[in-house]
Amino acid sequence: MIEANSIREVKLNKTGYIRWFNEIGINDVPLVGGKNASLGEMVRELSAKGVKVPNGFAVTAEAYRYFLLEAKLDQKIAETLRGLDTHNIGDLRRRGLQIRQAILSATLPADLEEEMIAAYDDLSEEAPHPLDVAVRSSATAEDLPDASFAGQQETYLNVQGHAALLDSCKRCFASLFTDRAISYRADKGFDSLKIALSIGVQRMVRSDLAASGVMFSIDTETGFKNAVLINAAYGLGENVVQGSVNPDEYTVFKPTLLHGFRPILQKIAGNKEFKLVYDIGGGKMTKNIPVPADDRIRFALTDEEILTLARWACVIEDHYSAKAGRETPMDMEWAKDGLTGELFIVQARPETVQSQRDRNVMEIYRLKKRGQILVTGRSVGEKIATGKAHVIKNVQQLHQFNAGEILVTDKTDPDWEPIMKRAAAIITNRGGRTAHAAIVSRELGLPAIVGAERATEVLKDGQEITVSCAEGETGFVYEGKLPFDIDRIDLKGIGRPRTKVMMNVANPQEAFGLSFIPNDGVGLAREEFIISNYIQIHPMALIDYDKLEDPSVKTEIDRLTAGYADKPQFFIDKLAQGVAMIGAAFYPNDVIVRLSDFKTNEYANLIGGKKYEPTEENPMLGFRGASRYYHPKYRDGFALECRAMKKVRDEMGLKNVKLMVPFCRTVEEGKKVIAEMRKHGLQQGKDGLEIYVMCEIPSNVLLAEQFAELFDGFSIGSNDLTQLVLGVDRDSAIVASIFDERNPAVKKMIATVIRAAKAKDRKIGICGQAPSDYPEFARFLVEEGIDSISLNPDAVMKTTLMILETEREEAA
Template structure:
């Protein structure tokens, strides 16, 4: 049994239900009359709508006008009908762990509240207010009738999806009925359970109701905006989701939405570019039913619409700007940074974007950014399904596939919940799940929101989970490997590193990271580092583009099947080349934004010919080489007729990152540059392609991975701003060992005295010429003694694999203390 708290601090409003309304008190407040301080009177949702309508419309933020039926009206209605005693009896002795008992009592409570007739004076006020709204918008006005509880949308509790909303309601009688339904929804199963779990008193949380102009997003699109990355807590992006039709599908996870990210710092500098995007399937759209204007139904989305984003880039950027203004306003009110969770809707009649709700974000923003917890998967089974990851944790256990709500009683605490989608009514089961996996939904859907709040991993939008996973299967859910969440067969082993970053000293030697996957960039940026010493293009090209650059330039040279696949990949782009430029620039841009304004050194493509050949259309453009490792790779490709047009696409993408996106912290690096003449040719070509060394602060580095780079370090220094030692290639070429050959692998060792000597010469040569010198190879990540050797030589930076950053940083600090070097002050 659960005793309901009566703690006044948990009530969210400061008046008891037994108090009577003041004589002559109005029960209606238009949005222009309320603000964020009026939560006790009109609830969180209405207070926020009023705040925005009153304070932000002058800044171009469009909020539909409307009015609030106050919480006093709810109290007055129940007082008038003498309903409080019956309501208390209905909930007295409630056992929330008993799902059936909870359902029975909740139904009785709703019946009591809905049966309470609206007092005549209150009804008259509502009719008058509705008439005023009709005068403003016209006789055809339809409205949204939305619950706004006094403990809803608080910084410490969201109550997301707990109470009812009624859409496209027309006429006074229908509005009055919808208001009574909203009052009653204060006692849905999920709302009762949520209040108990969070310590709110049922009889000190009242329900206000908002009545506002209906935005006809059923004819256009709608979605949710967060002014923070919901997974990593990274605060410098605006995250936008959207789908066609009414927003309920996005919120409840019935549809996999489109996603857009916009980077705040460069947006404020006037750079209007989407940082990255993902096209959602958007298989269904919610519209109003032909059988009744206030009822809804889902219909299949047209195939051509599914292949397009539901809003344009310009609209996404408009929403981002509005979201930033809302965040700034609420942060100023709160006296601290306050990330926001915002609902938007596009009206299909007037084509305008409306903000229909804003509330404080309650999960990612409360995460302690001074504590880093890094999970690293060490062993796993085969991948069963993949989807969008929620959180960064890992869980394993037996699967329980739930096809409908009637099966919830079979769920055993600790199992992994697998379902098509979830609903707010499933809260009790979700609370006891080890993890959640759904077929449908995006990262702002109900399952994702609840999983974040509960601190459990979830993978949404897998499409096939309920078909490929069976009840009783032992599975593992991993959200620790970037944006793509993976469900593995069987159990999983992993390591967890947890560090208090506030106590970690910064060594004099700059510690950077090797980053290839943009999906993990926001999370990795939380680790202590001085930027990215090596951002590889290859992962982005292979994972996001999938096609050989030259195949995109010359699709006519491909066979029919590959041409068709190129056409499918690039269907929504101006050209195949534009597809390459956008995908590559967004991948690199995401890494650059995550670490901004710290330097991010991006290596131009360094596939070997056999690796290029494995890309779509690649075999047509690649020769078979006996030893690709020392063949047609790196700088030798760039100005060669066989790849020059592909390199031009790479340069166009990097130009877009630096100029259009404003991410001037990107430095470029040329790999495997064998000779001085090659250096001159490549740097000259880059200048022709709009990447001029020194212009707009552009620095161009060279990989120091060929002995000739060291022997001629003085001459190479004339053409490049810095060197990054690639210890893998430098070792194999110094020792004459093919690192891809298993039979001589034992001879590959970066700790060999000859290798260490050539590294020493490289560092001293760079210093002699006033050039930056770092290392981005595997050696310092694998061998502490190599890291120590580099520190003693005074190397400028060491770039490490992310999973070794924390322990190697500590080790470097200790080494420098022994050498008498003081650590830097933390930022």
Template sequence: MNPTPNSLKDKKPFVLWFDQISLKDIPLVGGKNASLGEMYSHLSSKGIKVPNGFATTAEAYRFFLSENRLEEEIKELLSGLDPHDLENLRDRGRKIRALIIDSPMPKELENEIINAYANLNKEAKQQAVDVAVRSSATAEDLPGASFAGQQETYLNVRGKDNLLHSIKKCFASLFTDRAISYRSDMGFEHTKVALSVGVQRMVRSDLACSGVMFSIDTESGFRNAVLINSSYGLGENIVQGIVNPDEFYVFKPTLMQGFQPILQKRLGGKEMKLVYDIGGEKIVKNVPVPPEERKKFSLSDEEILTLAKWACIVEEHYSQLHGRFTPMDMEWAKDGLSGELFMLQARPETVHGGKARNVLEFYRLKGTGPVLIEGRSVGEKIVHGKIKVIKSIQQIDRFEPGEILVTEKTDPDWEPIMKKAKAIVTNRGGRTCHAAIVSRELGVPAIVGTERGTEVLKDGMIVTVSCAEGEVGKVYNGEIPFEIEKVNLENIPRPRTKIMMNVGNPEEAFDLSFLPNDGVGLAREEFILTNYVRIHPMALVHFDQLKEGEDKKKIIEMTEIYPRKTDFFVEKLSEGIGMIAAAFYPKDVIVRLSDFKTNEYANLIGGQDFEPIERNPMIGFRGASRYYNPRYQEGFALECQAIRKARETFGLFNIKIMIPVVRTVEEGKKVIAEMEKNGLKKGEKGLEIYMMCEIPSNVILAEEFCEIFDGFSIGSNDLTQLVLGVDRDSEIVASLYDERNEAVKRMISSVIKTAKQKQKKIGICGEAPSNYPEFAEFLVKEGIDSLSLSADVVIKTTLNILELEKNLFQSS
């Protein structure tokens, strides 16, 4: 234990060391410092490093006010305050802060602080150690009462005089305009909130990197992911939205089993870094990051995994303390001198932590229009509104309730008008910046990191702000119509027939996982290849043979940070597959290998050099025929590597594989052999391999196919096309295309019967059971194992199937 300057038995202490503090001391040292003490005392033994320090207590703050006779003056200045009169609020706050800063530090309190600082210097074996001086209000960081950054933090403070002055500035920050407004809105009495100040050894992250971390997905509330944001320099830039940071997702369940499930690595701009301003007046300053550093990730894979493990340990500890699931919001830093990682802060996440998702809301656009600007979406809502561009804090009086706030970035001073905004759009910031955090708490959609929002969007414009289209948020010109579907999930039983989902977009997977489901019956690689990878795999394998041109330039730019160009393909595809498989873990996720047609493969970057021109690509070089053919064999090897990484590196053994367009039994055997050659052996580590049943030969030879595959998924779209001889892309003969045709139904009935006899799984992933209730009834009567549906019809079809099964099996 660190030495304490006074006896706890004699009087309430003015200073406590971190190892004397735990979470029960929130009334004494506030949420931030209590949490630091809790981690320092209880989690150091589990490998989490917390820089040592001490905290002044609420008693110290009250002693300071009492000795300087400030309480009555502060009460008088706040009497009759209207927090929405911003000019009056500013005037009163300024006067109170001046009173505090101009008052002397009482000698008794000063001595205790200076003695504690001397002991911190002694421990560090330095004459004057650099410290961070952080405010911790005693009503802050409690569930339901935690806006980001209500009081001030001062970094790189050195020497006793600077320390004492910084502590007084922290005391004064209890009366910033934003803090006064916040307490008024939350119903806290100003005089009943005290302030503790944490004094903690600085981590030299100015020479490395730092960031924030959540043990839950901040957008969807998905519990099994850790989200890490990282940027060079001190961490304030991320919170303030000055930089677009690197972003990493890690999957918690398999991480704690010893796997390395980094589901996503997204390179941020990291344009600036906050560093010590040695000899300067401002203590810290922002400097540009060299271009070559911006193109690198700020954390290694090992560091990402270490931080994610810490997040899991912290979350488990706080969940046990609170007796309920408690996701955490954390700050961390890497010391550039020692290379060590440190945890700087941990507090309960306040948006999703206590939220039950019994009712889901789905916002959907019902039209389209010109997209004015794009950025990172925060939330999932859509709103219409009028733009108001506010370029500085001095202009906030111009903002009217219900307008859409457009600005460079926000900080806590902006909160009075953020509460009035219908939506928020910023030029800068990532998904953990101040604007993002506050908009989530307010339930207001936001689009951050647009870069040019304040230039493109003009006062008075009527726009549609959409955060309902995945990760990319869009501002449309005009009022685009939209709908809101509310789904009550309480008391929906599971039908006998499994209801699975068709999922292609990894960005939607966490959200979709909340729908009642039995897993993913069709995870399409095509969406991932089109939107994540974008480059033809053979163009990466044979990059040197590509002719010079725009495609080659794009490939160089996109793969610049990868040791080998093919690593880009494997990483991006494995991340996309991994996000979907993690979202539904441990339920089955059946990944269908790439099923582009030649004209679609040709649209990928570099694709035209490797794809033949076919008259009818629909029944040409697609599916299984590609995978063992020398034209694509090396590209298929990369697909296999990506799936193997998602299974064996990420630990997502719930991934199954499905092969499309298997025309003959011999072709099926060739593909299985090709997969085994690339490390995906049927039956090994639980690997199941299915085939699409979408060609008449699949039905006719179903018994033979059963000998080599674990099951079937009926592709009713292609099967209907080939049974009836109707091109499903032709509008001229579209009226003849109908899955309910008796010929199609007989084929489906036959293959279900064969699969049942051979004890193989069989499902369907076409749209027919969603579109036609009578077709779903037919499938259930035939005894199909599962229906895999698009997300928008899952609830409706589940209810229909439940009613159908009730009528069919009521005698059971």
């Protein structure tokens, strides 16, 4: 299949109403609009770097103005818009309809028609079959840094033949005056009469036979700039853009990708229930058909295709950043041709929300309590809102919506924008984080939950609900109005203390957002959250899958591992992805991952776990931590953990991930664990791999010098250390009042191990709860000279300020 960049010499037109993509660039927005200018820029400048763009041409903004003048439409439009109040929905509809009808009933100038047909015929010569084109609107005020104009004008797909081309072009001209477009321009302060419309006519990629979607070179929810976010579904891309399906979601880490690694941090399979394909006759000449069940559970793209798109995203972002003289994250659309297997970029524009955000002020929303969960979906933004649900099932009901309500609907499109601006939050059944509802919610600063599937059935009109997007990538709708706090932190002028302030992070979904809190890395990343929430299956049950006798266990495993013939690989991939999200979020700072430290009763609660776990009277002091890793009952399960960590470091390139061994009772046990890790490719010292030990048992303190010969550093687990020094079961409510990390005996143990570590030139930090709960305990640690303090995220800023004050006092 022939591409734009290899086929046509620059063709100059007699009147200038047509420009080929290789004739235009990013400086031609006034002539061909943002979309076309960007396509031309990529064809001219990025094809040599491997970025593929389907060929096409632009019908210029001058052609639009010529059409309005010849048909005397300019005066009619001005008269119709005079005195418009965009908040009066009925009046807005009436005026918009009048203008569109006038444009559609007018006749295009004959010479303009001839040029458009001639260009289409020239483009058709490149195709081995009758040419299908996409006809896309490209306004001269569009894809600007602070206003995306996303979806404001129309696109027509699978257009074939002269008559269909001319009709689609005229409909694009008319779409400059849809209700939503008029309202959007007015709210953004743009004069409708000063904006013109260009049209892009682009060869269709046969993604109806493959897949397509949307891609961002920045995380759309948090603004984390080192990630590429890709959404994918089968068929033409409109389903993803409009939020008609729940697409796959892939996250790729840019820094190590550009050094030759394969850092696919996350792969989440969407339902992909329908795909948009070519149809014959009428309308847009496309139709939605169901996707077979087996295809729905499969990913729409291979890993190699994901990585190719992510590399292109980096190339495109770098080019536009160089042009703009500043970082310019990009919003792109891509398509895969089912006939040739080729990938193409079909649109690229600047991202307009996260890139404009003030990073000097941080807002953290936090629920004070949780309630009954009604529905869940993909969260958009990081805010919380409360209000009355209003279920809107079709566009005819829009006038019933009241300001301050929470919009609940199947999906939104640009016609809904006038009421979206009045909502407190938005919930949709369908769509991913790049759907229309998500994009507009971000622009409006609203929390939104997309892909909630049954929201319009479960939620009722007038029902008081809370929409929480402050708990990671999963958004929760709770029953009732729940109380919440908003912490606003001014980050300007806050220095960094000598003592490193790190974070305790368990949930990979929260990692990108947490990375914006000033920090020195992660002192404790827990595997347990990832295993219990993302994997849910006991690793030995996956290894012994073929030998399992309980059919209900096998059914659950099959459900969770759909698409995996190799069941243990499911554990490796999911654990690696969870750890990698945290490792990438804080890269290049250290991220210390504690290997699994479930107790036997907790392991038994995993699917299939009861078969493998003994019943212990006191699991807290039993078969846990290091003792499991080399034991025949769990050695093979630990091997999966090691393979996952090796994947994170070696395949994804996240060398900042360090490993930590929990509950290591003896030096001899430590040696056995390190030997076991080496068997599976985790060799201490290779490529900077450091292995730490938790200091949470009195033997770790008393034999600190010997442990220091074996491990690269210590992390004090003050919870278990307090339990074992004071002889207090920390799970017992009866003796809870005795449990106190500030007890002199506990503090003496901590002071002793800090001195021992320093004497052996080993790093030592703390990752227990105490410094988060007690500022005076954090002060004690600083005074003792600890290297790092790892805190719960909500305690980082206040503890940082206290440490800075303590260090200033010591210096004085």
